[in-house]
Amino acid sequence: MSDQNVNIKPLSVLIADDSHLDRKQILRCIKKSEKLSQFDCDQVKSAAETISKLYEKEYDCLLLDYNLPDGSAIDVITKIRTETKFLPIVVITGFNNQKVTIEVMKAGASDYLSKENVNSYSLERIVTNAIEKSQLKLNAYKNKQKALQNSKLASLGIMAGGIAHEINNPLAILAGQAEVYKILKSRDLITEEKVDGLFDQIEKTVKRMAHIVDGLKSFCSDLRNEEVSLVSTNEIIEKVYTFTAAKLESQKIPFEIINSCDSRVSCNSTQVAQVILNLINNSIDAISEQEKPWIRLEVSQFKNKVIISVIDSGPKIPKQVQDNLFTPFFSTKGVDKGTGLGLSISKGVLGTFGGSLEFDAQFKNTRFTVSLLAEEVVKQGRAA
Amino acid sequence: MSQVSGKKVLIVDDEEKLRSMIAMVIEYNGAIVSQASNGVNAFEMLKKQSFDIVVTDIRMPNGDGISLIDSIQNHFKSSKKPHIVVMTAFSFIEDKALLNKGASLVMKKPFLFDQLVGDIDCLLSFGCKESA
Structure with missing residues (x-):
């Protein structure tokens, strides 16, 4: 996604922070930023509110305070990531602590920014980057899904070809058995024993085809129990x-x-x-x-x-x-x-x-x- | 009298029942018939004795029909090359590709055996390349 796209679309950001002052500061930076000023901003004060707001509305980015009164950013991110891997989440850490940053990134944050470094430039850079990165990830995921679907279709094609092959062979045998009967008849060689033999073979050939269909049935049911x-x-x-x-x-x-x-x-x-x-x-x-x-x-x-x-x-x-x-x-x-x-x-x-x-x-x-x-x-x- | 009468024909298919029935029908039309269950065995037989026609399946374990066609094309001079009739039950390879590889005739299973003999007759009379 190019910078322009980020600008044109009316994007929305959710700010989750229990401190009124911090939220105000972040909002101010957003309004001051050239690229973020048009963003539609909502605010929440707790982890629970964050989760429920995300269920309610689709956001393009979440600015998440590390410490919320009812849970840490790690808890929130873990919960969110079970639902979506693609929401850009930027964690605002109160302390410039490497252990914390590693933790939040491991949990699935897109990026982090320490509170003392929050200004319109840093925020703009980090938010737009996070959105772009997520978009790329989403595109890659979609492409992968598409490739997977294509390969499924391809194996379905191979499968259908296999079925055709397996059915056509016994069909050819059935045609042959009819031919053999005609030859025997034209040579006046038909005996009860030979006719019995032919019917026996026809039965076996039909059973073989039924066996193939049975195999397919168990193939489908095996795949269903997962x-x-x-x-x-x-x-x-x-x-x-x-x-x-x-x-x-x-x-x-x-x-x-x-x-x-x-x-x-x-x-x-x-x-x-x-x-x-x-x-x-x-x-x-x-x-x-x-x-x-x-x-x-x-x-x-x-x-x-x-x-x-x-x-x-x-x-x-x-x-x-x-x-x-x-x-x-x-x-x-x-x-x-x-x-x-x-x-x-x-x-x-x-x-x-x-x-x-x-x-x-x-x-x-x-x-x-x-x-x-x-x-x-x-x-x-x-x-x- | 069928054109296959007196001709040496090699039938190659891993389906034993089908192979023996084709052999019986072609033999009934006066040909001298041998059988092989895969491409590798078939090629060994072709190296030892000459055949006028090879009727081969494509999908076989231990030596498929395509490799057999390639071996025949590489090994025999054109005057000694047998006619190759391909039988397919289903193949992702198109008939045209099989004909280009050197097959003279492509038969799709299930075919009527009359048709197989008729088409081979036509092939021997006119050398026509056509797909059934």
């Missing part, structure tokens, strides 16, 4: 183990859990358990024919991330398959076994609470890693 909380990784691992133990035992696949930490992570535990179950099921499908198959689950914490790895005795995945691992409907499994949606759904689900799913191309066996945000990060994130 409750996120702090849970212990042990709890997730236990959940996973309860569901897989029997299958692993029946397939005689040795399963090992190496748990080097019990951290609390921010996620939807059911969804994470499903993701890990899905990875283990993929492993079982891939290695069950091997002579000495094994699966290992490793939990470790690396800096702010908790990594849960699913490693199996399978060899490295070919480059061509690697490139398509997370593409919806891509599958190396037989048509009756996989929908090709598992990994792409898993990646999307983990992304909703800041986690991620990666394939480790460097590892000598097959290794997928689920990363989740550890508790500390979540706490820091909230405070910042």
